[in-house]
Amino acid sequence: MDAILAQLLNGLDKGGAYALIALGLTLVFGTLGVVNFAHGALFMLGAFCAVTFRELITLETVTTDPTQLSPWGTPLEIRTPLAQTWFGEWGGFLIDYSVPLSILLAIPVMLLIGIAMERGIIRFFYKRSHAEQILVTYGLAIVLQEVVKAIFGPNPISQPMPPALAGAADVGSWIGLGANVVTYPWWRLVYFLFSLGVMGGVFALLRFTTFGMVVRAGMADRETVGLLGVNIGRRFTIMFGLAAVVAGLAGVMYTPLVPPNYHLGMDFLVLSFVVVVVGGMGSLPGAVAAGFLLGILQSFASMNEVKTIIPGIDQIIVYATAVVILLVRPRGLMGRRGMMES
Amino acid sequence: MTNFRSPSRRTLLRGGLAGIVATGVSPLIFSKGAWAQEFCNNPTGDSVTLGFNMPLTGAYADEGADQQRALELAVQHLNGEGDGGLIPTFSSKTLKGNGILGKKVAFVTGDDQTKADAGRDSARRMIERDGAIMICGASSSAVAVAEQALCQEMGVIYMAGLTHSNDTTGKDKKRYGFRHFFNAYQSGVALGPVLGKQYGTDRVAYHLTSDYTWGWTQEESMRKATEALGWKTITPVRTPVGAGDFSQYLTPVLNSGADVLILNHYGFDGVNSLTQAVQFGMKDKEVNGKKFEIVLPLVSDLMAKGAGTAIQDVYGTGNWDWQLTDDASKAFTKSFGAKYGQPPSQIAHTSYVQALLYADAVERAGTFYPPEVIKALEDFDFDGMGNGPTTYRGADHQCFKQVYVVKGKEKPANPFDLLEVVDTASKDSVTYDPAIFGGELGPYDPAMCA
Numbered sequence: 001m002d003a004i005l006a007q008l009l010n011g012l013d014k015g016g017a018y019a020l021i022a023l024g025l026t027l028v029f030g031t032l033g034v035v036n037f038a039h040g041a042l043f044m045l046g047a048f049c050a051v052t053f054r055e056l057i058t059l060e061t062v063t064t065d066p067t068q069l070s071p072w073g074t075p076l077e078i079r080t081p082l083a084q085t086w087f088g089e090w091g092g093f094l095i096d097y098s099v100p101l102s103i104l105l106a107i108p109v110m111l112l113i114g115i116a117m118e119r120g121i122i123r124f125f126y127k128r129s130h131a132e133q134i135l136v137t138y139g140l141a142i143v144l145q146e147v148v149k150a151i152f153g154p155n156p157i158s159q160p161m162p163p164a165l166a167g168a169a170d171v172g173s174w175i176g177l178g179a180n181v182v183t184y185p186w187w188r189l190v191y192f193l194f195s196l197g198v199m200g201g202v203f204a205l206l207r208f209t210t211f212g213m214v215v216r217a218g219m220a221d222r223e224t225v226g227l228l229g230v231n232i233g234r235r236f237t238i239m240f241g242l243a244a245v246v247a248g249l250a251g252v253m254y255t256p257l258v259p260p261n262y263h264l265g266m267d268f269l270v271l272s273f274v275v276v277v278v279g280g281m282g283s284l285p286g287a288v289a290a291g292f293l294l295g296i297l298q299s300f301a302s303m304n305e306v307k308t309i310i311p312g313i314d315q316i317i318v319y320a321t322a323v324v325i326l327l328v329r330p331r332g333l334m335g336r337r338g339m340m341e342s
Numbered sequence: 343m344t345n346f347r348s349p350s351r352r353t354l355l356r357g358g359l360a361g362i363v364a365t366g367v368s369p370l371i372f373s374k375g376a377w378a379q380e381f382c383n384n385p386t387g388d389s390v391t392l393g394f395n396m397p398l399t400g401a402y403a404d405e406g407a408d409q410q411r412a413l414e415l416a417v418q419h420l421n422g423e424g425d426g427g428l429i430p431t432f433s434s435k436t437l438k439g440n441g442i443l444g445k446k447v448a449f450v451t452g453d454d455q456t457k458a459d460a461g462r463d464s465a466r467r468m469i470e471r472d473g474a475i476m477i478c479g480a481s482s483s484a485v486a487v488a489e490q491a492l493c494q495e496m497g498v499i500y501m502a503g504l505t506h507s508n509d510t511t512g513k514d515k516k517r518y519g520f521r522h523f524f525n526a527y528q529s530g531v532a533l534g535p536v537l538g539k540q541y542g543t544d545r546v547a548y549h550l551t552s553d554y555t556w557g558w559t560q561e562e563s564m565r566k567a568t569e570a571l572g573w574k575t576i577t578p579v580r581t582p583v584g585a586g587d588f589s590q591y592l593t594p595v596l597n598s599g600a601d602v603l604i605l606n607h608y609g610f611d612g613v614n615s616l617t618q619a620v621q622f623g624m625k626d627k628e629v630n631g632k633k634f635e636i637v638l639p640l641v642s643d644l645m646a647k648g649a650g651t652a653i654q655d656v657y658g659t660g661n662w663d664w665q666l667t668d669d670a671s672k673a674f675t676k677s678f679g680a681k682y683g684q685p686p687s688q689i690a691h692t693s694y695v696q697a698l699l700y701a702d703a704v705e706r707a708g709t710f711y712p713p714e715v716i717k718a719l720e721d722f723d724f725d726g727m728g729n730g731p732t733t734y735r736g737a738d739h740q741c742f743k744q745v746y747v748v749k750g751k752e753k754p755a756n757p758f759d760l761l762e763v764v765d766t767a768s769k770d771s772v773t774y775d776p777a778i779f780g781g782e783l784g785p786y787d788p789a790m791c792a
Contacts, residue, residue: 002597003594003596003597006593006594006596006597007590007593007594009593010589010590010593013589014587014589014590070679070756071664071665071675071676071679071685071758072675072676072677072678072679072680072685073676073679073680074679074680074683076756077683154398154399154403155399155403155404155407155610156610158613158648158650160650161621166621167621167623167626168621168622168623168626180627180628181597182596182597183596183622183623183627184622185589185618185621185622185623187621188589188621257587257589257618258586258587258614259610259613259614259648267586298590299590299593302579302590302591302593302594303594304576304577304579304594304598307579308577314590315582
């Protein structure tokens with residue numbers, strides 16, 4: 001029971017990341033009909049918003065202390081972060097909480113990147129085939145990752161989580177399993193809740209606002225909405241920016257879990273497409289459901305008991321599930337009838 | 343009837359000398375000249391090119407960057423620039439800071455991307471395009487084994503960087519490949535007794551293992567060492583290299599009944615799995631009435647830096663440490679620190695030493711001809727490189743020297759003071775029969791870059 005609960009928590013936390021990325025991907029497909037292979041790069045750019053924010057607030061002044069020598073005989077360098085010099089204790093707080101605070105930077109930056117990407121490149125490919133869209137967006141992803149590599153270097157850059165959230169929560173004791181029976185890292189629980197919050201926000205925007213209602217109408221029948229005099233193109237551009245923000249936020253909060261490098265987006269790209277296909281192309285609830293489903297399956301497939309029966313299953317479970325779904329139900333779990341079924 | 347005049351003593355001596363010259367010495371002289379034509383990338387100009395192939399990207403990129411720093415420093419010292427580093431402390435006194443055999447040392451670099459196929463391609467490019475006469479590098483055993491095999495095929499000597507798999511000088515050993523770094527077997531021999539003393543003999547170990555040659559041999563060696571203590575082992579779990587997020591593999595550890603987690607991971611994988619294990623609260627956990635422990639059998643300063651406080655109190659082994667107090671270690675740390683503003687890691691040390699050992703072997707052989715250089719390295723005893731008395735065993739091209747058991751420091755005195763040496767396994771205790779790992783070295787005959 002305790003092992004299953006721990007694995008379930010792990011699946012939910014993994015699934016949160018998958019669902020967030022897939023949500024943005026399916027938003028773009030559902031509104032613009034574009035297969036965006038640069039979506040993983042947006043996740044990576046979000047992660048590097050966190051890196052940039054931290055680098056800015058940890059800029060240091062370097063002084064030397066001639067009374068102390070380094071092990072190789074040069075005067076010892078003393079480094080003081082400017083944030084601490086300027087803000088005292090608050091400077092230390094800013095540095096400790098740089099990851100959640102960098103959301104404030106990531107939202108406008110990712111919105112601008114998303115809109116610029118859509119206006120600058122993607123809109124010229126709306127009427128082209130999916131194959132051409134894939135080629136151009138994949139090329140764009142490579143360009144973006146090479147730019148990041150040129151600026152930040154090829155190596156992963158660690159982003160510490162806030163000290164208050166660095167340990168593990170005693171989840172078992174919350175549900176009466178006893179102390180220290182099931183523990184799970186605080187930050188991963190925060191990530192799961194954060195992903196739920198962002199997904200809830202997106203659904204609320206689409207469900208309960210006029211903007212969302214128009215977008216949903218446009219997703220169902222773009223031509224008719226256009227004939228009513230609504231500038232649906234502008235709203236879809238904003239939706240592209242919103243999808244970039246969702247991917248970017250997923251990237252920001254992921255940085256304390258795995259230090260980001262320029263290749264981070266590619267690691268998630270294929271996986272997120274599998275999530276979208278399993279959930280049903282263009283289906284927002286489908287993307288979320290498939291994200292969590294595949295995260296949980298992947299987590300359980302990593303258990304020794306399972307791997308003893310089917311060695312290597314943890315590496316193929318996601319793709320094997322996709323194959324089965326596509327064979328049995330080509331439109332995916334919650335895809336529109338007829339989608340990919342012709 | 344023919345009269346034969348009996349030869350005088352002078353005639354006999356003259357004739358004998360001519361005969362010796364004609365049949366004995368002259369072929370050697372000619373063949374020494376002929377070597378110039380008969381091996382890959384024989385340097386004919388006034389410089390010689392070495393190829394440095396490192397992981398500048400991928401899971402071991404931190405190690406690769408430090409490796410490059412050290413190799414560039416070695417080239418400087420070989421060419422007589424800087425303070426000479428380890429040249430003055432090296433027991434062999436052939437290196438004079440005038441290059442190798444009077445030729446200025448040049449170098450080319452490549453990125454093996456921590457991938458065997460990319461490493462082979464890069465090494466081949468350096469041999470075919472840049473004329474490299476020796477390849478030095480790799481931070482991954484899979485890459486080292488692949489590059490070593492390529493160098494054997496092409497007739498170019500390979501001085502391995504950080505490769506810790508038993509296979510490199512075991513079943514995959516090659517005549518043209520040499521390893522200064524220690525191996526997984528030696529880690530087990532050195533670390534086992536310390537773990538027994540610290541954690542007792544009644545333990546249950548859970549292994550997470552990088553799924554390639556190094557991980558497998560490291561896991562096997564650690565199992566042997568800990569099971570000899572009386573520890574039990576839960577079926578090990580293999581993890582892909584560069585997995586990034588190890589949470590799905592760490593979660594089952596918590597409820598497995600294990601009270602020790604052994605992470606057979608290196609580089610960024612080691613940093614990620616260790617920090618994530620600590621995030622899961624494993625250091626604060628009690629299992630079977632004992633404190634849960636984490637072991638990282640192969641650890642470096644670079645990993646310790648990446649792991650931050652997670653490395654504290656974690657045991658592992660190392661080939662060398664910059665805080666060793668012998669003259670050679672101090673000299674190398676001073677030289678490296680003055681140039682780069684940070685202490686050298688163990689991969690920097692081993693790579694630097696390999697470059698000097700190759701240059702010294704060429705000087706002692708008096709030629710770049712690979713078979714003679716190989717013979718100069720085989721069974722070579724030396725000292726003054728920071729590891730105490732060392733032997734390059736001819737039977738498998740493995741260096742034998744002391745091995746250090748290290749622990750993450752609880753209270754670092756400075757940002758570089760991350761590991762402390764807590765025990766030293768003697769050279770004799772880590773020496774083993776080369777037959778236990780099998781393999782064949784192969785021929786001395788040099789291939790022609792083919």
